[in-house]
Amino acid sequence: MTSAQIIDGKAIAQRKQAEMAEVVANLSLQIDRPPGLAVLMVGDNPASAAYVRNKERACQKLGIASLGQHFAAEVGQAELEQVIDRLNQDDRVDGILVQLPLPEHLDATALLNRIAPNKDADGLHPFNLGKLVRGEEGLRSCTPAGVMALLHEYNLDPAGKTAVVIGRSILVGKPIAMMLLEANATVVMAHSRTKDLKSVVQNADILVAAVGKPNLITAELIKPDAIVIDVGINRITDATGKSRLVGDVDFAAVSEVAGHITPVPGGVGPMTVTMLLHNTIWSYCRKHGISYS
Template structure:
């Protein structure tokens, strides 16, 4: 049976370290790092994510400078707010909570965030730095995955990593991060011929598609490391529960390591957002 990659426990450890770092900054007369999360509309899932981020800020001693907007907020109004935050010295990280209502151009808004305040690591300049192997803010979920592998001494070097899912949020940046650690990376997706065979070739298999229980035991090489990035809410027996893209019940008997859902990659995403904000603060304020 697979060992568990416990993202919840690692996130707690990292957040404790961040809280101590922030306490030292404040004790030395510095200000608290500030994070501004912008949310538009009343999407229940987005609201829950934003609450988690705001609670994490409070827990760590950071300042939450988030703003919630009605669903009919215009592109120009949001653009003006981002410009103000870019010039606000209290703000070290800015994040636009996705998805946005259909009438808004999310790409244009994300590109307007100053690269050095881009807490989610999605600005083209930060993605370019990732491609070039340069220092910069990195996308939170992929960075959390890499932290998990590091914590459990799983070295990607020389391994075949298969990433299923090619989004700009997870799949593409994670592929680059694994490549930087000397893995041989295959990017797979819904149009990949014979996806089960490609998945079975992986030493490290990452599922980041958003389809419940897509990865079954017959798609996993015995002894592979399985990272489940998916978070899907399904309803059965009159109630709802969260499941990943991996059929955990069957795959855990084949893999050597596996992330649970919930409690795997999810807690790491929020923690890396906090870490990015603190890193940005230190770069901007402490030099």
């Protein structure tokens, strides 16, 4: 029996995307083109291919032009840099995203840094991360921004709460810590070198798990009525040979203790795509001097 309230990211994402579709439809009447998003995918990673398909379908549903390209796994760094340079100059393109992970011979950081900051749909350019650190308006990393949107939708104000973030990646851990700090939480970061994870996590009013280890977070670690945000996505195979997605949190057990919890799938994931679309529309509006938040 689940006692925690489920934070339904899928339902919120659907509602927000419906609202964005209306915005795009109205703006497309004023401006002679729709917003444009270019997703660059390299190779045939099945998970990446599924993510890209989801993004392309979402673009189609919202009326956003999908201008992405798919490259063979052997593509060179120079070719990709030239493609990004062209997209930076293309007036039809408002957002550019390089689908990660990339093959090992490619320098992902150099490619991400080559994207024009005003077209950085994933919010990972140093310029935009710097804006986040300074608390200035700008494009925000999609998954952390999605987490903050979920907290807002459920009226879960981080102000004054102790927030523990497990994981310190530039994709999720570091930017979500900055966003929670900006929202006046007291933020503690835990990671692989944290000596006593249990004592750190047990103080969390808000726990964000972003590590990539199935069932790392067990019920005994959770403070009663804590808000548990599970960013982890792990594919496991059960005894019957069937595979399924699970998070970093032991959902069934933790649900008995927590006050609110995100499921996997259906929690943070749908909001990541939603914030990508939001960023694309934001850049589109900014280019045309239109306010959009």
